[in-house]
Amino acid sequence: MPLKLVFTLCTIFLLIASGALGALTAEQIVSQANQASYYAGKDGRANVKMTITDKNGGTRNREFTILRLNGQKGDQKFYVYFRAPADVHQMVFLVWKNIERDDDRWLWLPALNLQKRIAPGDKRTSFVGSDFLYEDVSGRGIDEDRHELVEEKEDYYLIKSVPKDPSSVEFTWFQTWIDKETFLPKRAEYYQRNGNRYREVEAVKIETVGGFPTVTIAEARDLNSGSVTRNSFSEIEYNIGLQERIFTERFLRRPPREISR
Amino acid sequence: MMKKPAPFFILAVIAGSCWFAVSAAAADLGEFGQFNGFADARYGARLQSDSYQKQTTLAETRLQLGLFRLGGSSTLQLRTDIYYDDVVEQKSVDLKEGSGWIDLREANLLFSPHSLVDLKVGRQILTWGTGDLLFINDLFPKDWQAFFIGRDVEYLKAPSDAVLISLFPGWFNIDIAYTPRFDPDRYIRGERLSYWNPGLNRIAGRDAVVSPSTPDRWFSDDEIAVRLTKNISGYETALYFYDGYWKSPVGFDPLAATALFPRLSVYGASLRGNLGPGVANLEIGYYDSRHDRSGDDPFLPNSEWRFLAGYEQEVVRNVTLAGQYYLEALQRYDAYESTASAATARDPYRHLVTLRLTWLMLNQNLNLSLFCYYSPTDEDIYLRPALKYKLTDAWQLSAGANIFYGRYDHTFFAQFNQNTNLYTGVRYSF
Numbered sequence: 001m002p003l004k005l006v007f008t009l010c011t012i013f014l015l016i017a018s019g020a021l022g023a024l025t026a027e028q029i030v031s032q033a034n035q036a037s038y039y040a041g042k043d044g045r046a047n048v049k050m051t052i053t054d055k056n057g058g059t060r061n062r063e064f065t066i067l068r069l070n071g072q073k074g075d076q077k078f079y080v081y082f083r084a085p086a087d088v089h090q091m092v093f094l095v096w097k098n099i100e101r102d103d104d105r106w107l108w109l110p111a112l113n114l115q116k117r118i119a120p121g122d123k124r125t126s127f128v129g130s131d132f133l134y135e136d137v138s139g140r141g142i143d144e145d146r147h148e149l150v151e152e153k154e155d156y157y158l159i160k161s162v163p164k165d166p167s168s169v170e171f172t173w174f175q176t177w178i179d180k181e182t183f184l185p186k187r188a189e190y191y192q193r194n195g196n197r198y199r200e201v202e203a204v205k206i207e208t209v210g211g212f213p214t215v216t217i218a219e220a221r222d223l224n225s226g227s228v229t230r231n232s233f234s235e236i237e238y239n240i241g242l243q244e245r246i247f248t249e250r251f252l253r254r255p256p257r258e259i260s261r
Numbered sequence: 262m263m264k265k266p267a268p269f270f271i272l273a274v275i276a277g278s279c280w281f282a283v284s285a286a287a288a289d290l291g292e293f294g295q296f297n298g299f300a301d302a303r304y305g306a307r308l309q310s311d312s313y314q315k316q317t318t319l320a321e322t323r324l325q326l327g328l329f330r331l332g333g334s335s336t337l338q339l340r341t342d343i344y345y346d347d348v349v350e351q352k353s354v355d356l357k358e359g360s361g362w363i364d365l366r367e368a369n370l371l372f373s374p375h376s377l378v379d380l381k382v383g384r385q386i387l388t389w390g391t392g393d394l395l396f397i398n399d400l401f402p403k404d405w406q407a408f409f410i411g412r413d414v415e416y417l418k419a420p421s422d423a424v425l426i427s428l429f430p431g432w433f434n435i436d437i438a439y440t441p442r443f444d445p446d447r448y449i450r451g452e453r454l455s456y457w458n459p460g461l462n463r464i465a466g467r468d469a470v471v472s473p474s475t476p477d478r479w480f481s482d483d484e485i486a487v488r489l490t491k492n493i494s495g496y497e498t499a500l501y502f503y504d505g506y507w508k509s510p511v512g513f514d515p516l517a518a519t520a521l522f523p524r525l526s527v528y529g530a531s532l533r534g535n536l537g538p539g540v541a542n543l544e545i546g547y548y549d550s551r552h553d554r555s556g557d558d559p560f561l562p563n564s565e566w567r568f569l570a571g572y573e574q575e576v577v578r579n580v581t582l583a584g585q586y587y588l589e590a591l592q593r594y595d596a597y598e599s600t601a602s603a604a605t606a607r608d609p610y611r612h613l614v615t616l617r618l619t620w621l622m623l624n625q626n627l628n629l630s631l632f633c634y635y636s637p638t639d640e641d642i643y644l645r646p647a648l649k650y651k652l653t654d655a656w657q658l659s660a661g662a663n664i665f666y667g668r669y670d671h672t673f674f675a676q677f678n679q680n681t682n683l684y685t686g687v688r689y690s691f
Contacts, residue, residue: 052624060626060654085654086297086690090329096495102535104495111366111415113386117497119539121575129625170578227624248492250379250429254336254371260293 026147029157029178036183038076038139040212041238043069045258048231052130055226061085062128065259066137069242074099077247078138081259088128092252097138108252115249124169131220131229136201144168155180171199182206182213198223204230210238235261294330298691301325305411305684308662313455313466318682319410320347325366335372338385341365349452358447359404359419366420381425386418387438389488389499391531391542393617394632395587397567398501398529398546400486400508401438404447409454409663409677411684419447433491440484440505443476445522448509449677457676459605460513464670464679473510473520482506496534501546503527512552513560523561524551539574556593559600566590573617579625583617605671608638626651634674641667641675660685 024032050062063084069077080093092108102120109116123135145161152158157178163169171190178185184206190199205217218231246256305319323344330337342364354361369383390399394417407416421444428435448471449456455466476482484505491498503526510520529546546567553561568590573583589611591597598606613636620629632645647661662683667675 054624083295086299087651087654087657087688089295089297098495101495104535109415111386112418113388117391117533117540117542117573119573119575119581120535121538121581122578125575125578126625245429249490250427250434253381253427254379255331257293257331257333260331 024157026149026159027142029149029183030142030147030159030161030176032183033176033178033185034139034142036213037185037215039070039074040214041070041210043067043240043242044236044238045240045242045261046233046237047235047261048233050128050130050132050229050231052227052229060129062088062130065261067242067246067256067258069244069247071244076138077244079247079251079256079259080137081255090255092255094247094252095138096247099141103138106252113253115252131199131222131227132201132218132231136220150175156186179206184213184215196223209236212238237261293332294328296326296328298324298326299688300691301413301686301688303411303684303686305682307679308681308683309679311455311466311679313451313464313468314453314679315348317348318453318680319412319684321345327367335370337370338367340367357422357444377429377431379425379427379429381427384420384422385425387421387423387425387486388418389436389501391497391533391544391571392569392587393571393573393583393585393615394634395569395585395613395615397544397569398488398499398503398527398531400484400503400505400525400527402444402446402508405449405509406447406453409449409680410682411661411663411686413659413686413688419444433489436488436490438484438486440486442479443482443484443506443522445475445506445510446508454677454680457671459671462602462605464676471510471520473522474514474517475510476506476522496532499531501527501529501531507550507562511562515560523553525549526551536572537574539572542569542571544569554593556596557600563594563597564592566592579621581617581619583615583619585615587613587615589613605669607672610638611673612636612638623650636672636674639667639672639675640669641665641672643674643677655690657688657690658686659688 045065045067047065048063052060061084062082065081065083067079071077076097078095078097082088082091090110094106094108096104098104105118105120107116107118124133127134127137144165145163148160150158150160157180158175159178160173160175162173163171166172172193174188174190176185176188184203186203188201189197192198200221200223202219203215204219205215206213207216208214214233214236216233216236220229240258242258245251246258301323303319303321306317307314310316321344323342325340325342327340328337344362344364352360354363356363356365365384367384367386369381369385371379371381373379387401388399390396396403401421402419404416404419408414421438421440422442423438423440426437426439450471451466452470455464458465458469461469485503487502489500505525506522507525510522512521512523514521526549527546528549529544531542531544533540533542548565548567550562550564552558553563556563568588569585571583571585573581576582591607591609594609613634616633618631621627622629628649630647634643644664645661647659649657649659651657664681665674665677667678669675670678
């Protein structure tokens with residue numbers, strides 16, 4: 001039998017066996033959602049207005065600009081420049097997200113002219129005191145959970161994810177509603193051991209920017225504390241030609257012009 | 262000391278090229294700018310009486326104004342403090358010391374004459390090295406007074422009047438900081454904090470304010486600091502060189518009977534990167550005390566090796582623990598010992614360990630921290646407990662203490678024994 005025919009038959013057999021003709025597996029859906037959420041374009045920028053509202057209605061505000069550059073094999077670099085509140089003005093949070101090892105993270109303290117290295121630490125700690133976690137900003141590794149397709153409707157997939165290492169996280173499991181058209185997660189709910197839902201993240205508004213479906217308003221709610229954080233994104237751009245050198249000490253000392261929009 | 266005027270043509274060339282660069286850069290500024298600052302009031306007092314000092318260690322109100330402009334290829338940073346200090350007698354304005362009523366923190370212009378070169382010219386804060394509140398290769402000026410009385414930790418770094426030239430040829434980076442006129446530390450001189458005076462062989466304060474002879478001739482009493490860095494997949498490696506002076510008046514001129522800043526060169530290296538669940542750092546430096554290489558001059562410091570190893574880790578969510586081991590190894594100890602006073606002579610090795618505990622609470626609005634220095638060889642300790650609470654985005658309350666204790670009066674931290682103090686402050690940022 002000609003070799004080519006063997007290959008073709010084998011391929012057809014595998015495709016049928018894996019159900020790949022049409023239906024996606026849970027892992028494929030999660031992988032595509034990860035791409036849509038965190039890897040749109042080669043690079044991107046956005047201004048973020050963050051409002052944290054506590055259960056008594058007190059608010060705190062943060063404003064920052066995020067620059068992102070995609071690298072090889074899923075690695076990424078992030079440059080987060082703070083504009084407000086005044087006491088963190090001009091600080092920069094720099095992350096080299098590494099898929100195969102711990103992330104490298106630095107904080108630039110302008111008054112000390114100091115590039116402080118931050119321990120890789122716990123990615124499930126609050127980002128700048130808000131209800132968003134570091135992992136919400138830079139993405140959770142898709143191999144850290146076992147994913148299961150629980151429900152498929154006309155417009156969404158419902159995925160249940162259970163951590164492979166339960167001791168590394170504060171939740172027992174979470175479920176995500178992923179939009180079938182854009183592959184953006186529209187809503188995620190986190191559950192604790194006792195079955196309590198205690199945390200929600202929601203894409204409140206999705207718009208298409210530069211050809212990429214983009215979450216322009218996101219909200220995280222801590223149901224235990226009653227605190228809510230809303231992020232509004234503006235001045236979003238993709239494929240602006242960010243250079244890798246921006247993500248180094250040189251541009252901590254002198255912010256790149258890309259932050260100034 | 263006689264001031265030697267710098268040769269006119271050097272000044273003219275520098276002034277001319279600066280004017281050209283500054284005007285080109287200034288034309289480019291203006292795309293993006295921010296104005297900000299804060300008002301800060303602080304009070305601190307000794308917990309015990311000190312016969313050489315006032316009870317109050319800190320009583321000041323301060324207004325900081327900052328302007329930041331970002332252009333296409335240049336940035337301008339202006340930041341100054343205007344303050345009223347009620348502890349030390351009001352002096353005339355001295356921009357170098359930051360005394361009087363104005364402390365100019367930053368006034369600099371950064372621009373790129375070439376895509377691989379950055380120049381930062383003017384008054385600036387310079388920092389490098391890997392230590393946490395310990396410095397080996399960072400020989401830029403520090404303000405120890407501010408550190409020991411409870412000003413915000415940013416005031417530990419005093420400004421330099423310098424030109425920072427950064428080169429980015431590709432496979433490594435070079436920074437050259439040239440300070441045309443020596444910028445000493447804002448060291449402990451006795452007017453606010455008491456200290457060990459080796460001449461008097463006792464603790465002294467306002468009765469014996471140190472007034473050293475400070476090298477101050479432009480372009481000859483200068484300093485140069487060089488750093489080569491390379492980031493190897495997240496591991497930051499660096500080589501350092503410094504040529505200048507000891508930053509505090511650790512020498513003594515017996516003929517003139519004044520303290521002085523002896524010549525110093527430093528050669529060093531450092532490494533920092535992720536290790537296991539935390540961050541580790543290593544740093545080493547050789548302090549070449551150029552005027553006492555043989556070690557037999559009792560009035561000048563001997564050369565030293567200095568070494569530092571540190572580790573930091575988030576141990577529980579929102580709780581970070583960091584530790585460092587630091588060593589000073591005195592060279593030519595036999596020569597030192599033969600001339601030093603037996604009662605106050607130091608050991609050949611000074612070991613020091615530090616511990617930092619940081620606990621973030623209430624959505625990171627409350628920051629509790631404890632920094633501890635302990636030297637088993639000097640048998641002394643310095644504790645810095647501190648609390649910061651962000652009442653709102655604009656208002657911040659802080660409180661803390663500086664606690665010194667030791668067995669002997671002459672060791673580094675124990676000499677400040679009578680300065681143990683408690684402080685509190687409030688800040689409004691805008």
